[in-house]
Amino acid sequence: MKKSVVSFFLAVLLSVSLLGVAYAETQTTESKIISFTDISGHWAEAAINKAVKAGYVGGYPDGTFKPDQEVSRAEFTKMLTTALGLKSVSGASGAWYQEAVNAATEAGIYAGDFKSGTWDTKMPRKEMMLLSVRAGITGYKQDYDMNRNLYEGAKAGLIMGTSPGNIDPDGTTTRAQAVVVIERVLAVKRGETLPSDKYAVGAAEILWHKTNILTMLPQYFGNPMRKANNEYIEFRDDLMQSVSDNGKIACSVTKLVAVDLDDPNDPNRGLVTSDDFRWYSNNQIYKLKGASGSYAVFTTVDIKFSENHGTNFVTPCSTTIYNSNWKDAKLNATDTSNLNRDYAFFPWDPEYNKLMYGIRTDIKSGTITYTSGQLIPKQPNVSSKEFVIKFSGNLRNEGVKQIYSSTLK
Template structure:
């Protein structure tokens, strides 16, 4: 018994935002011995002039030293002008922590954790987002979308990585700009990476499609067999990012130009249990093409694979192919399983 999984897609292309940097006319008065050639020089000088961070007694700033949670919290609290509590109670940072808690910027276990530990980039992002919008969910996706956080390289978020003094003041400067309503440059690759981490897809930031609640859900396809579409990642071959390794260049049709295409990579998981028909199999056929307004596929490429039902097993893997960037008035990413169509991304 042979079964077919077919896939059809259509996408819409959107544009990217840009923003402006912050400067301070008094920064030339700052005399630090180790920042002249450092990438963070302007932000460091602004921060020292504004008074929310200082250099050391030897007139150094030590821009590449790690920053603790306490140090970053103090920077934010002072920079946004929070009134501190009793400085005579507890550790040196207690008044700053309390003022941030009172303002609703710190929450739960974060505000009671070891404040002398280096702050992670994910924690820095959460605090920064809350400092801009107290009603936010304090997610990395919000932080990247606001322009508060940018990727390390090619959009890599490095959420567990630590933060330097230079990076910290750069983030605080962005927080101050955002609180004034000023636009910030947005690292679109970082937004896409945060999107994938939180939603399983980057289709919103890449092509303007809205993911549906079908992404990540199980769907029965036969007795004892079910499938889940875990991730849908859209990749621009001309802009390598951390997902670039999902592209199989051997699959590129010879007549397709890389600059004219996206690659749509989909992660699929299939579970076969003991009740499945052991003589059956699951034959996949990837159909990726352009859909017109009537839903007719105009271009098709196939990528075969086979899953047998002869024993209980779990299968997971990626299927990918090239898709023209041609804009469309409407579009979606839809998977047809037998007679059922599952929409994973739609254009609103």
């Protein structure tokens, strides 16, 4: 009898030990531990406890949760599909995570998107958001790329920035981040509207299509023009490039960034540098530094020169926010807090004491970066005319391209 009891005890002990190993490897076993030793005061404590109670994630046998431990693609996919209650119709076979992958694929959450690495690869934040957007947001399109999904996720409040204006798309995903995002996915699916991080949304938008105007200027661009089938006409960042007639000079817009001059925490405020930019009105020139009461919209371009380009002066390509009512208004503002229309600003050339509309250069080959822009009012004047973003190549006679357009709501 004593031998049988000992044998039974050893068998139970072995089973528990093996269960702990499997749990640590797959993170699929439901844990009954709620008071983990390492989450008190953690920013994700509430979400972790909620997720554990829901049963789609657990802790470790030593009583820890390890909130800052990175998760793999497989672990996140397993958590997400379990939280959503998804089951694979084809069942489970192969690796421990295969049923979760099958379920995600059948639900349209995963579409063979991971072209490199394995399911054991640590999951970048942009991949986490790819699956999360498909799982939680209605109306997404399967052909949205990683950056578009990141933007849609940030706009819906599924993901926040890691610091002001930094969404860290290639950063790895921790267990805490994973459960917080999954809890937000579940909230969105319940019909809740979540708060979003405006700076993160703007950063994601720049990654998506080189601009943050949809985030920063909804009062101007919140009612975009539509196609015949009623779909929105997308922002055409692919058109913001030009090549000279001889093919030796290429100019492309790398960023079109709106900065709120009244927001000291605007993550792009560093573009408003000391005495580098000036704007003009009624034959007077004013410093951009210290301006307030308006938006500064910066266009940054890269101009690439090849050997034997044959010029020492270039007018850079540019973007412009155009409105015909603005065009007809006089350039008479003396204060940026009371603008009646748009006002252009350019780099200031201290050597010649004038605005730099173009670039003089003796460069033989290489790349020059140039920035200029517009000041625009905080609120648009009442106008029935479109607000249009136009691109001017300036390197050849190719006309002006329309990048985006919207009417006031």
